[in-house]
Amino acid sequence: MSSSTTAxxxxxxxxxxxxxxxDALPAGNYEVFAEDDVLxxxxxxxxxxxxxxxxxLGRNGDPELLKVDHRDLETALMQDQLNSNNQKNSEAALSPSKDQK
Incomplete structure (x- = not known):
């Protein structure tokens, strides 16, 4: 059995x-490292x-690896997408129609 890591x-x-x-993490780009056993x-x-x-980035500003469950990462990404969709729908709802301008 061997292992592989993908980024x-x-x-x-x-x-x-x-x-x-x-602790909440700020919005932004994050690198993910996944390690798999290859059978x-x-x-x-x-x-x-x-x-x-x-x-x-840790509290002292140095990079650190935060161990997470891959299912929690998928859930957080789905929630971020839902937040994005809700924000777009809110902006559309607040835009006045052409008749009201």
Whole structure:
């Protein structure tokens, strides 16, 4: 069994809280590191997520890896998207119609 690590980026448009971490993180781009165990059988290859880390700035300004559950990350991203959609709908609702100008 071997492991592999992949890096990707996610963007949050709004401040967010992830998983059990109490402090809200600011909106912005974050690098995500996912580590998977690679299971190789005689006729298949499969992987199992064993760790997910989010690169954040610590309280002292130094970068640090924050261990998160990948499902919590997916939930936070979905919530950010919902916030974005709600904001767009609010702006549309507040725009006056052409007849009222």
């Amino acid at each position: 990707s980026f996610v963007t949050f448009l709004y401040p967010f809280v992830i998983g059990e971490h109490k 190789e059988g005689s006729s298949f290859t499969a992987s199992r997520r064993i760790a997910t880390h989010l690169l954040v």
